[in-house]
Amino acid sequence: MAKTDMVPSEAKVTKGERTRERILEAALDLFARKGYNAATMRDIAAEAGCSLGLAYRYFASKEEMVLALYERLAAELEEEVAALPSASLAERWARAERAELARLEPHRESLAALFGAGLSVDSPTQVLGPGTRELRTRVRGVYGRLLTGASDAPRGKAVEHLTTLLYASHLSLVLFWLQDRTPDQKATGELIAFGRDMLARLRPVLGLPFVARQTARLATIMTPLFGAGEADEGGSDGQCSGSRG
Amino acid sequence: MAKTDMVPSEAKVTKGERTRERILEAALDLFARKGYNAATMRDIAAEAGCSLGLAYRYFASKEEMVLALYERLAAELEEEVAALPSASLAERWARAERAELARLEPHRESLAALFGAGLSVDSPTQVLGPGTRELRTRVRGVYGRLLTGASDAPRGKAVEHLTTLLYASHLSLVLFWLQDRTPDQKATGELIAFGRDMLARLRPVLGLPFVARQTARLATIMTPLFGAGEADEGGSDGQCSGSRG
DNA sequence: ATAGAAAAGTGAACGTGTTCGAAAAATAAT
DNA sequence: ATTATTTTTCGAACACGTTCACTTTTCTAT
Numbered sequence: 001m002a003k004t005d006m007v008p009s010e011a012k013v014t015k016g017e018r019t020r021e022r023i024l025e026a027a028l029d030l031f032a033r034k035g036y037n038a039a040t041m042r043d044i045a046a047e048a049g050c051s052l053g054l055a056y057r058y059f060a061s062k063e064e065m066v067l068a069l070y071e072r073l074a075a076e077l078e079e080e081v082a083a084l085p086s087a088s089l090a091e092r093w094a095r096a097e098r099a100e101l102a103r104l105e106p107h108r109e110s111l112a113a114l115f116g117a118g119l120s121v122d123s124p125t126q127v128l129g130p131g132t133r134e135l136r137t138r139v140r141g142v143y144g145r146l147l148t149g150a151s152d153a154p155r156g157k158a159v160e161h162l163t164t165l166l167y168a169s170h171l172s173l174v175l176f177w178l179q180d181r182t183p184d185q186k187a188t189g190e191l192i193a194f195g196r197d198m199l200a201r202l203r204p205v206l207g208l209p210f211v212a213r214q215t216a217r218l219a220t221i222m223t224p225l226f227g228a229g230e231a232d233e234g235g236s237d238g239q240c241s242g243s244r245g
Numbered sequence: 246m247a248k249t250d251m252v253p254s255e256a257k258v259t260k261g262e263r264t265r266e267r268i269l270e271a272a273l274d275l276f277a278r279k280g281y282n283a284a285t286m287r288d289i290a291a292e293a294g295c296s297l298g299l300a301y302r303y304f305a306s307k308e309e310m311v312l313a314l315y316e317r318l319a320a321e322l323e324e325e326v327a328a329l330p331s332a333s334l335a336e337r338w339a340r341a342e343r344a345e346l347a348r349l350e351p352h353r354e355s356l357a358a359l360f361g362a363g364l365s366v367d368s369p370t371q372v373l374g375p376g377t378r379e380l381r382t383r384v385r386g387v388y389g390r391l392l393t394g395a396s397d398a399p400r401g402k403a404v405e406h407l408t409t410l411l412y413a414s415h416l417s418l419v420l421f422w423l424q425d426r427t428p429d430q431k432a433t434g435e436l437i438a439f440g441r442d443m444l445a446r447l448r449p450v451l452g453l454p455f456v457a458r459q460t461a462r463l464a465t466i467m468t469p470l471f472g473a474g475e476a477d478e479g480g481s482d483g484q485c486s487g488s489r490g
Numbered sequence: 491a492t493a494g495a496a497a498a499g500t501g502a503a504c505g506t507g508t509t510c511g512a513a514a515a516a517t518a519a520t
Numbered sequence: 521a522t523t524a525t526t527t528t529t530c531g532a533a534c535a536c537g538t539t540c541a542c543t544t545t546t547c548t549a550t
Contacts, residue, residue: 015546016498037366041537051500053539062537112365119423120354120361121282128424172417178364179373182469190466198459214443221435224427260516261528286507296530298509307507 020058089150090199161219265303311359334395335444406464
């Protein structure tokens with residue numbers, strides 16, 4: 001126990017951060033080995049060699065651990081999409097989704113728990129809630145670049161709208177995939193193929209006035225939920241009161 | 246305490262059934278008054294004037310109580326759709342969805358819990374699982390009659406496909422609605438209006454070969470999840486293997 | 491070096507959904 | 521009537537996620 005005197009030139013890795021990492025590693029390890037539900041918080045603490053209470057110093061809840069996992073997976077998606085060749089939007093989309101689901105595959109149960117909890121409770125891990133906004137913005141950005149990096153990328157303000165729709169589709173696809181009990185998730189695979197074909201077929205007509213108008217309309221409707229930087233509900237009980245009586 | 250000797254001519258209402266009803270009534274009452282999460286199983290038992298363990302004799306889990314609630318609401322939807330005037334499919338759909346969401350409104354939190362749990366765990370209340378198949382088939386049937394009862398109803402085997410898509414849309418809409426935090430669920434209202442307009446606009450082209458083909462394709466993909474009488478996963482690993490390499 | 495403050499860490503305890511073995515009441519068989 | 525059997529009921533106990541008052545360690549400033 002002599003040195004460990006790293007030069008504090010730039011990054012200062014505090015002890016707590018190392019502990020947090022250790023706990024997270026233990027958690028993900030146990031999730032993978034025993035499944036999300038079977039992996040107890042006490043198990044995780046034991047595996048990390050710390051007390052039960054300490055885990056809660058670094059993670060507000062068990063689900064938040066899965067959220068940390070999802071953040072990692074999202075970062076991988078980010079890289080993968082950045083490295084995608086500049087093919088058609090349809091091809092890029094299909095490849096990205098396939099890769100993403102393959103990445104998510106080992107963590108189905110954990111992610112289901114995350115989505116399930118985030119769907120219901122008013123927790124900090126709410127999928128579309130304020131606590132996950134930064135992450136959501138990042139993933140949405142990935143789909144923005146997936147779109148703009150395509151060889152047949154549209155231009156103008158349609159980009160924002162299509163990004164919103166792409167992101168909403170992504171979340172829907174993940175939901176479908178989570179429920180898909182067909183062997184090898186065959187149905188989800190076919191759904192991606194369907195989406196690819198539709199994107200390829202419909203890309204040319206996206207510029208048509210009627211289609212463009214309806215696309216914009218749908219995207220605008222979805223913006224409060226899936227758009228970039230939604231209004232964060234939860235400030236002072238503002239003007240969105242309503243429902244008296 | 247002399248009589249209560251009802252003629253046992255036809256229906257034999259056992260004591261347990263009455264108790265079950267009493268517990269359910271207490272549960273729904275408390276869900277409505279205190280919210281789903283705040284209403285404890287112990288509260289419910291107390292309100293019903295019975296022990297904690299007894300509640301579990303009639304409901305395998307807390308969520309199953311919400312499932313019973315959903316069954317009631319589904320029955321109301323059934324009646325309402327049956328009483329719907331024979332307008333266009335677009336109008337009928339919009340009216341049915343609006344009525345349904347209005348009915349669901351007082352139970353948002355409970356339903357969110359039901360959907361959240363049903364999304365994740367492998368519980369008997371799994372939204373798309375085998376334990377809820379009968380209910381699912383019934384609700385799907387409602388959308389089938391919503392379709393066939395329309396003045397511009399399509400014919401042929403497109404009916405089955407469109408029913409599947411309509412039912413899937415319905416579940417998606419409920420999901421969207423559960424997440425919709427805009428005041429008065431404005432976004433959901435606009436989404437219904439959008440769907441109505443699209444249905445009206447696209448109804449004529451549904452017969453076009455390309456559209457019909459792709460509709461059938463999408464519906465077929467979704468059938469394992471949303472179709473009538475899905476194969477109950479869990480038998481011997483059947484013949485729907487496919488997807489090699 | 492020392493004192494004070496902040497960060498890191500502990501483990502008992504709480505509330506909750508859920509389970510279970512056994513008692514009590516109702517019903518059927520002798 | 522008495523016994524056997526099923527149904528209904530109970531409440532203690534369990535396991536889990538979570539909280540909290542507290543201790544121990546580490547850092548910072550004198």
